[in-house]
Amino acid sequence: MTLGTLLIVDDEPGIRESLVDHFEGRGLRVLAAATGGEALTQAAANLVDVALVDRRLPDMSGLDVLKTIRSRGDDLEVIMMTAFADVESAVAAMKAGAADFILKPFDLGDLDRVVTRAAERRRLQRELEAVRRSGKGIEIVGVSPAIENLRRLIARIAAVDRTTVLVMGETGTGKELVVDALHSHSPRAQRPLVKVNCGAFPESLLEAELFGHERGAFTGATARRHGLLELAVGGTLFLDEVAEMPSSLQPALLRALDGAPFRRIGGEQEIRTDVRFVAATNRDLTAEVAAGRFREDLYHRLAVVTIYVPPLREHPNDIQPLATYFLENFSRRLGRPVALSREAQDALLAYRWPGNVRELRNVLERAAILGEGDLIEAADLPPEIPASGEIPTSGGEAAAEGAEALEAAKQRHILNILAACGGNRAAAARRLGISRSTLKERLRRYRGGFDEGRDEVAR
Numbered sequence: 001m002t003l004g005t006l007l008i009v010d011d012e013p014g015i016r017e018s019l020v021d022h023f024e025g026r027g028l029r030v031l032a033a034a035t036g037g038e039a040l041t042q043a044a045a046n047l048v049d050v051a052l053v054d055r056r057l058p059d060m061s062g063l064d065v066l067k068t069i070r071s072r073g074d075d076l077e078v079i080m081m082t083a084f085a086d087v088e089s090a091v092a093a094m095k096a097g098a099a100d101f102i103l104k105p106f107d108l109g110d111l112d113r114v115v116t117r118a119a120e121r122r123r124l125q126r127e128l129e130a131v132r133r134s135g136k137g138i139e140i141v142g143v144s145p146a147i148e149n150l151r152r153l154i155a156r157i158a159a160v161d162r163t164t165v166l167v168m169g170e171t172g173t174g175k176e177l178v179v180d181a182l183h184s185h186s187p188r189a190q191r192p193l194v195k196v197n198c199g200a201f202p203e204s205l206l207e208a209e210l211f212g213h214e215r216g217a218f219t220g221a222t223a224r225r226h227g228l229l230e231l232a233v234g235g236t237l238f239l240d241e242v243a244e245m246p247s248s249l250q251p252a253l254l255r256a257l258d259g260a261p262f263r264r265i266g267g268e269q270e271i272r273t274d275v276r277f278v279a280a281t282n283r284d285l286t287a288e289v290a291a292g293r294f295r296e297d298l299y300h301r302l303a304v305v306t307i308y309v310p311p312l313r314e315h316p317n318d319i320q321p322l323a324t325y326f327l328e329n330f331s332r333r334l335g336r337p338v339a340l341s342r343e344a345q346d347a348l349l350a351y352r353w354p355g356n357v358r359e360l361r362n363v364l365e366r367a368a369i370l371g372e373g374d375l376i377e378a379a380d381l382p383p384e385i386p387a388s389g390e391i392p393t394s395g396g397e398a399a400a401e402g403a404e405a406l407e408a409a410k411q412r413h414i415l416n417i418l419a420a421c422g423g424n425r426a427a428a429a430r431r432l433g434i435s436r437s438t439l440k441e442r443l444r445r446y447r448g449g450f451d452e453g454r455d456e457v458a459r
Contacts, residue, residue, distance in 0.1 A: 003027040004049035004119040005234075005274050009039040009065065010081075011058050019052070022108060023115065027259075029274045036060035040068055047191050047234025047274060048076045049116055049122040050099075055089060056081035063092060068339065070097045075197030077118035088092050097445040123161065140177055140326045142318035146310045154178060157305055158185040164257060166242075166302045167280040172358030175280040176240070178309055183236040188276055191235030199244030207249055207258055217266025227264065229256060232275045242279035242302065243288055243347075250295045257301045277302070312353040312360065319348050319360065325390075326361050330368040338368045343438070351385045414442060 006028045010016040013034070020030045031046060033039040036057045040271050043051065051069070055062040080093040083104040090101045102111060157165060158181065165182060167175045167302055201209055204218075206232050212227030222307075228237060239245070239436075245253060256262055257277055261270035279302045288294035312319065323340060331338045340348070353359055367380040372409040414428075418439075421427040429439040 003116075004122060005029045005031065005046060006115060006119070007031045007033065007039060007042055007046075007048045007051040007076075009033045009036070009051060009057065009062070010054040011035065011056075012054075024272075025186070026112065028115075028119070029259075029272045034058075036062070036065040036068075038253070039065050039194075043069060043074050043076065044072075045233075047188065048074075050077045050079065050080050050118045052081060052115065055080055055093075063089075063096060066093065066096050066098055068085065075122075077122050079114055079118060081328065140174065140181065141322050142315060143321055144315035144318045146315040148319055150178070150307070150309065151181075153307060154181045154187060157307065158182045159187075161187045162276055164276070164302055164304040165278045166285075166304075166306045167278065167309060168281075168285075168306060170311045170356055171282045172356035173309040173311055174357050175282075175309050176238075178307060179236075179238050179278050179280060182278060183238075183276075186236070186276065188235050192232050193236045194232035194236065194333040195238040195240060196228055197240045197244075203246040203248060206246065209248075211252070211262055211264055212267075213265035214267040218262070221266070229262065230271065230276060235274050235275060237275045237277055239277065239279040241281060243281045243283040243285060243294060245294075247293065254298045255302060257298075277282045312356045315348060319353075320345065322357060322360055323348060323364060326364045327368065330365060334368060335369050337374050338371070339375055341375050341377050344376050344381060347378045347381055347385050411442075414439070418443070 003026070008016055008019045008021050008023070008030060009032075010019070011034050014216065016032050020032050023030050023173060030040050031048070033042050036059050039051065039053065039057075042048070051065075053062040053065050057065070062080055062082070066080065069076065069078060077099040078097065079100045079102060080089075080098045081102045082089060093101050099121070100114050102114055139146060140154075142148075142150075157163065167178050169175050179195075180193070183189060196206075196209060199207065207222075208218075208225065208227070210227050210229055211318060212225050212230060213221050214315075215224050239253075252262065256273075261272045263270060285294055285299050285303070289296045289299050312322075323345070327338050327340070348360070348363075355362075363385070364376070365381060366382075367376045371377075371380045418425070418428040425443070427434055427441055429436045
């Protein structure tokens with residue numbers, strides 16, 4: 001993990017190279033430029049925290065570099081350095097927005113302190129900006145305490161830059177949405193979010209995908225290719241299905257996570273990059289470690305902070321808000337309104353959703369497209385989803401307990417509505433959005449076969 005990115009701008013090769021060597025040994029990712037033009041290009045292409053800029057450069061003054069950085073809104077601390085001590089230069093630099101001013105020849109200890117202070121200020125400023133954005137617009141649909149807690153956790157973690165995050169959850173729970181939110185609410189939101197599925201590539205191709213390759217490195221490598229670690233500079237690299245990472249590549253990934261430089265395949269140049277790593281898996285990584293398929297040190301390095309995305313069966317009161325959200329989107333696409341009947345809603349609530357939110361979305365999309373009317377009925381749902389009011393018999397003890405709790409809540413709701421309607425079943429059925437025959441059957445079941453109540457139509 002780096003402490004930040006430092007850009008050194010000096011036209012004297014000896015000074016420039018010695019400063020690069022010095023600060024690389026102090027946990028900083030270091031970039032270098034010999035001219036003002038190079039410096040402005042580097043600042044635009046990288047998430048730079050601090051720039052150490054010489055006052056005199058061959059193509060423009062350091063003050064002009066500073067003014068250009070400020071005018072185009074680049075967000076970094078600029079420290080001016082010069083061998084020409086004069087009050088006017090210092091005042092002009094500070095007025096233009098320089099964070100500090102240091103004279104050559106400088107004591108390296110003093111320079112360390114100035115650069116470290118500036119890097120720390122940038123870190124705190126970025127985290128404060130992220131905190132101000134946190135919690136706003138995190139587009140994860142749900143009203144349950146589980147999802148509210150998830151949104152709050154995402155906001156807190158997103159604001160802390162460079163912390164590695166492991167997102168865990170079953171297939172279809174929305175892990176990628178969590179990663180999108182982590183990036184878009186982080187200090188790196190304006191830089192790339194680069195994604196790779198570790199299970200989608202053969203071992204040799206995954207290495208080239210991550211680290212890049214030089215021309216001629218292997219058969220078919222007709223040109224240099226930058227790896228995802230380079231393409232994600234300043235941003236976030238998302239390693240999806242990280243449990244599928246081949247064991248032979250795990251040591252290289254561990255080194256990258258620790259901030260060590262890497263080489264492209266077939267290359268000799270050492271490359272440093274500044275990325276935030278976020279990984280996701282639907283597997284139990286501790287079990288993979290125990291089985292010898294995943295390195296323990298890599299697991300601990302990935303799981304600095306973990307986020308658990310709950311399966312849909314653990315927050316069933318979000319099924320209705322999710323269904324509404326999806327159907328609104330499908331209605332816009334289809335150019336016609338699409339809604340759920342009460343029986344279809346009950347069927348969705350009674351189902352266990354082993355495929356989680358993704359399965360719910362797919363079921364609703366299919367029903368919206370193939371349904372004959374604007375109202376999705378229970379009969380329009382796949383056969384594995386039980387009809388209205390039925391309880392699934394598979395899924396084990398947890399499924400039975402969840403279904404029983406859901407049925408008890410449904411019973412209380414129906415009886416409360418009936419009481420509010422003075423026992424009038426016709427009025428209660430209208431308020432519940434179900435037919436009178438469905439209500440009659442449920443009341444008979446709830447009352448052990450004895451059904452009392454008035455069937456007259458409410459006036």
